[in-house]
Amino acid sequence: EGVEKNAFLPVFQPKVDLSTGKIVGAEALARWKLESGRIVSPGVFIPVAESCGLIGEIGKQVTRQACEGAARWNEMGFTDVSIAVNVSPRQFESDDLGAMLINAMADAGLPPRLLQLEITESVAVTDPDRLRNVIGPLKSMGVRLAIDDFGTGHSNLAMLGRLPFDVFKIDRQFICNLHTDKQAPAIVEMILGMAETLGMETVAEGIETKEQEQFLRRRGCDQYQGYYFSPPVTLDRFIEMVKENRRPAAA
Numbered sequence: 001e002g003v004e005k006n007a008f009l010p011v012f013q014p015k016v017d018l019s020t021g022k023i024v025g026a027e028a029l030a031r032w033k034l035e036s037g038r039i040v041s042p043g044v045f046i047p048v049a050e051s052c053g054l055i056g057e058i059g060k061q062v063t064r065q066a067c068e069g070a071a072r073w074n075e076m077g078f079t080d081v082s083i084a085v086n087v088s089p090r091q092f093e094s095d096d097l098g099a100m101l102i103n104a105m106a107d108a109g110l111p112p113r114l115l116q117l118e119i120t121e122s123v124a125v126t127d128p129d130r131l132r133n134v135i136g137p138l139k140s141m142g143v144r145l146a147i148d149d150f151g152t153g154h155s156n157l158a159m160l161g162r163l164p165f166d167v168f169k170i171d172r173q174f175i176c177n178l179h180t181d182k183q184a185p186a187i188v189e190m191i192l193g194m195a196e197t198l199g200m201e202t203v204a205e206g207i208e209t210k211e212q213e214q215f216l217r218r219r220g221c222d223q224y225q226g227y228y229f230s231p232p233v234t235l236d237r238f239i240e241m242v243k244e245n246r247r248p249a250a251a
Contacts, residue, residue, distance in 0.1 A: 007033050008058045010066045011232035014241060015084070015203060015225045018217040023245045025082035025116070027225060028066035029232050030058060046088075055090045060100055067108035067115065069235040074114060078242050084116040084146065089123050098134055101143070112142040118169065120148045128163055139164050146203070150191060161198055168195045170221070172206025178215055185215070192219055 010028035017024045032040040049055045063085050070083035091097055105112055117135070124131055124147055135145055146167035147160070170191055177184040188204075195202045204216050207226030216224055230241065 007035075008061045009033055010062045010069065010085075010235075012066075012069065012083075012235060012238040013225050013232040014230050014238065015082075015223050016229050017223055018213070018221055021245075023081065023242050024223060025084060026070075026238055027084040027118070027232075028062060028069075028086075030062045030086075031232075050088070050090055053090070055088050056094050059086075059088055059091045060104075063101065064104045064107070067104045067110045069238075070114055071108040071110040072235070073239050073242060074111065075109075076239070078239075078246075080114075081242060082114045082116050082144070083110075084118050086118045086148065087123075089120070092119065092123050092127075092130070092134070098137060101138060102141075112138070113144075116144040116146055116167065118146045118148040121150055124163060124165075125159060128159070131163060135164055160194070165198075165200060167201045167203060170202060170204045172226075175204055175206045175212055175216075175226075176208070178212055188216075189219055192221055196220070 008030055011031050012026040012028060014023045015025040015027060016022065030042050030046070032042075032045050034040060046055065046058075049058050066083050066085050070081070073081055087097070094100075101115070101117070104110075105115060117138070119131070135143075139145065144166040145164055146169050147163075147165045148169045149171045150168045168191060170188060174184050174188050174191075178188065192202055201222045202220075203223040203225065204212075204221050205225050207213050207216070207224045207228045209228060212226075213224060213228055233241065
């Protein structure tokens with residue numbers, strides 16, 4: 001029902017540069033808006049959507065709206081604020097993924113350099129050839145690729161070096177345990193070191209405290225997102241936050 005009524009929409013969680021404090025992007029996260037106005041979180045509807053085969057259509061709706069939102073702030077002068085969208089395992093298997101993304105950018109008028117795709121580590125290493133084939137044409141256009149939930153899988157450095165990633169996203173489970181698990185800081189530092197070796201950007205997710213933010217900044221993490229800065233917000237609110245946070249970048 002929600003799919004037919006286009007009731008799925010993105011909310012936007014700001015991504016912040018740790019060295020400057022400036023908003024440099026947002027991750028688009030899916031929500032389901034009921035006719036009553038109540039918002040349903042993805043933890044409720046995504047498992048059902050995946051089992052029913054509807055996740056691809058939901059992903060398409062959210063991606064198109066996310067691209068339209070990013071095109072809007074780009075036209076306002078915030079020309080270096082990117083949008084990240086998640087590609088689910090089911091979407092990744094779809095033959096029309098590349099065409100869907102290209103059409104979403106074209107229809108919205110979004111420069112490809114402002115789109116970042118987030119693919120989980122497990123999906124990336126399961127079928128690396130498909131990853132190269134599907135993402136290759138998009139990368140040649142300027143789209144960037146992030147490996148999501150990094151650290152939860154079993155990728156090795158050599159494999160990652162052969163895949164077309166630009167960004168490591170450090171999984172929130174390591175961040176929330178930074179000050180309670182003796183191993184977590186070492187794991188985060190190892191991931192940051194790997195990213196530096198491979199010339200990749202790093203984004204930490206799930207930052208909820210000043211201590212976590214300071215730890216990451218001291219150790220050279222590039223960006224973070226999380227409730228310490230802001231929960232996911234509506235498009236209008238995100239644009240207001242960008243306006244408050246920074247002036248439009250020079251064209």
